[in-house]
Amino acid sequence: MKFLAIPLLGIGAGLVAAASPLPLVVADPLVVRQGELVRGALPPGSRALTLDDAPVTLTADGHYMLGIDRDASGDHRLAWVTPDGRSASRPLRISAGTWDIDRLPARLVNQNPNAAPNPFWEKLRKAETDAIKAARAETTPWPFWQAQFQWPAVGRISGVFGSQRIYGERAAAYHAGLDIAAPHGTRVTAPIAGIVRLASDGPFSLEGNIIILDHGQGLHSVFLHLSRIMVKPGEIVAQGQELGRIGTTGRSTGPHLHWGMTWHGVKVDPLPLLPPLPPRTDLAGR
Numbered sequence: 042m043k044f045l046a047i048p049l050l051g052i053g054a055g056l057v058a059a060a061s062p063l064p065l066v067v068a069d070p071l072v073v074r075q076g077e078l079v080r081g082a083l084p085p086g087s088r089a090l091t092l093d094d095a096p097v098t099l100t101a102d103g104h105y106m107l108g109i110d111r112d113a114s115g116d117h118r119l120a121w122v123t124p125d126g127r128s129a130s131r132p133l134r135i136s137a138g139t140w141d142i143d144r145l146p147a148r149l150v151n152q153n154p155n156a157a158p159n160p161f162w163e164k165l166r167k168a169e170t171d172a173i174k175a176a177r178a179e180t181t182p183w184p185f186w187q188a189q190f191q192w193p194a195v196g197r198i199s200g201v202f203g204s205q206r207i208y209g210e211r212a213a214a215y216h217a218g219l220d221i222a223a224p225h226g227t228r229v230t231a232p233i234a235g236i237v238r239l240a241s242d243g244p245f246s247l248e249g250n251i252i253i254l255d256h257g258q259g260l261h262s263v264f265l266h267l268s269r270i271m272v273k274p275g276e277i278v279a280q281g282q283e284l285g286r287i288g289t290t291g292r293s294t295g296p297h298l299h300w301g302m303t304w305h306g307v308k309v310d311p312l313p314l315l316p317p318l319p320p321r322t323d324l325a326g327r
């Protein structure tokens with residue numbers, strides 16, 4: 042792979058040239074929010090960063106990212122070795138996110154608990170979830186994630202990360218992404234650069250036409266319900282490059298983009314990473 046890494050780094054350097062420097066994050070304690078993608082930096086020359094004794098990737102210039110689970114809690118610890126060889130650590134505290142929770146009567150559950158398992162559906166679904174898992178298992182060491190994110194589509198926020206319906210005592214899966222509603226055919230562009238790991242216009246049963254982008258070091262974006270796909274697996278895309286068009290394929294009630302992000306499989310909220318929407322855009326709630 043070494044011969045491939047050299048030209049790839051050359052291309053990558055151009056793609057992330059506009060990255061803004063991340064703030065030094067040595068706050069004590071370091072307070073993070075549920076669902077947050079934390080991006081920070083240690084003094085250059087720091088090494089051996091760990092979170093609760095698990096290694097965390099540090100870039101050559103000391104930058105790191107951490108994904109905080111939507112339901113994470115408790116106290117944790119970041120530890121590293123300083124440039125002059127001393128051990129340093131900080132407590133990491135998790136502050137509660139605020140989620141949009143709908144409590145509904147149990148009788149409204151949209152599912153028949155007595156339905157027999159459907160082998161055809163289960164086989165199809167397994168193939169789809171395996172493809173998604175395989176795409177997210179591939180990640181480049183190149184840190185595309187250091188750039189400032191851009192909106193992947195111009196539209197109205199029609200669904201937020203973490204929202205959830207609870208039917209009586211039974212909680213449905215929470216909404217693990219940001220929904221941007223816009224007319225069918227609206228352009229979808231890369232919020233930051235990445236490598237295409239999945240691009241399927243044979244629609245998946247729930248996700249519809251789907252793209253997964255690898256932003257490096259374990260960070261992936263998924264874009265769902267597209268009407269068209271303009272990229273191919275393995276392609277390196279620049280920030281702002283067109284990926285496809287908004288649609289309503291898969292399980293969707295109207296044209297919108299669902300954008301989800303994962304850090305080593307931990308679902309994180311894209312919205313806090315974005316600059317304000319341009320003022321001409323209607324942002325009038327859900």
Ligand SMILES: [Zn+2]
Nearest residue numbers: 200218220299
């Ligand atoms: Zn969604």
